[in-house]
């Protein structure tokens with residue numbers, strides 16, 4: 221009998237789900253007991269994903285909560301928003317631990333969720349149970365919990381870039397502007413026209429400007445850190461690349477802080493955290509430098525001339541922005557080494 225944690229993945233045929241499989245196959249404490257699809261049950265997963273041939277030999281299972289509970293200890297729900305709202309409570313009620321990758325349990329307020337996601341919110345009883353899993357910031361709160369709500373991709377890059385300076389009182393949060401760019405895999409496998417080659421190739425376009433559903437998530441966390449309401453100006457843009465997010469943050473500095481001061485502050489804040497790398501002065505990070513990995517790389521340009529600070533934060537949206545951070549959160553939940561199963565260096569070139 222294996223003593224490994226038995227894990228099921230709902231949404232195995234999506235980008236987040238397939239990425240969970242890529243990492244979990246090598247996780248020393250985990251056994252994948254079920255890969256689940258709502259539309260292709262009974263089919264070998266390698267039929268749809270030939271790169272998994274002879275690596276994952278399971279057939280896809282259907283979404284049956286009783287069957288999942290009979291096989292698994294923990295479920296990753298890599299499902300579209302609106303699906304997790306209904307599915308996660310059933311899984312929790314069946315006694316399973318859950319790590320949800322969707323946006324359905326990130327906002328404490330159901331009203332805010334309905335306003336930004338334009339869908340009915342989960343019931344408050346379950347919203348209350350979710351622990352928000354921005355790993356580096358809330359590691360202590362994640363130990364031993366049963367239900368983690370994994371952060372969004374843009375919030376991960378943006379929050380990791382802002383929090384240390386905000387917490388130290390070095391920036392004026394009323395001046396925060398976030399200019400965020402994402403590769404097209406951020407919109408999932410199911411989207412059509414938006415990520416159509418002819419629409420994306422040699423194109424660079426803004427979307428949901430100041431209306432993106434990640435705005436309340438970022439403001440909720442920054443408000444908690446600042447101890448007062450925080451609002452941001454937030455522009456999201458699509459870049460014709462597969463993976464990667466760059467969040468460029470502009471903010472007014474309080475005091476004369478140099479790049480070296482900021483590097484010291486951030487290295488102290490993230491000390492002992494394996495996945496945040498603070499760059500040396502003038503070494504601004506690029507998305508390719510985190511591609512396929514769970515790293516978040518951060519660089520600074522403090523401008524004494526304007527009194528403003530530019531922070532550049534990059535992640536791979538499918539890894540640190542989704543599946544990788546979900547596994548980092550599993551490790552923190554279970555009290556394992558934070559980087560278990562995630563020790564891959566970025567793919568280069």
Ligand SMILES: NC(=O)C1=CN([C@@H]2O[C@H](COP(=O)(O)OP(=O)(O)OC[C@H]3O[C@@H](n4cnc5c(N)ncnc54)[C@H](OP(=O)(O)O)[C@@H]3O)[C@@H](O)[C@H]2O)C=CC1
Nearest residue numbers: 231233234235236257258259298299301322406408409410
């Ligand atoms: N892509 C990214 O970079 C990020 C994604 N996320 C979030 O993670 C979640 C998954 O994203 P992603 O993998 O990109 O999305 P995809 O669209 O690629 O995949 C979604 C998956 O959900 C399954 N699904 C659809 N409807 C249902 C249902 N009713 N019941 C069960 N399963 C269903 C789909 O496949 P099937 O038909 O086989 O069941 C598919 O496998 C989303 O909530 C997304 O917002 C968060 C951060 C980053």
Ligand SMILES: CC(=O)N[C@@H](CCC(=O)OP(=O)(O)O)C(=O)O
Nearest residue numbers: 301322323372402403406407433
């Ligand atoms: C590039 C791209 O289209 N990205 C998606 C991110 C979707 C997502 O992850 O949504 P939740 O985290 O809210 O579930 C978007 O901007 O809507």
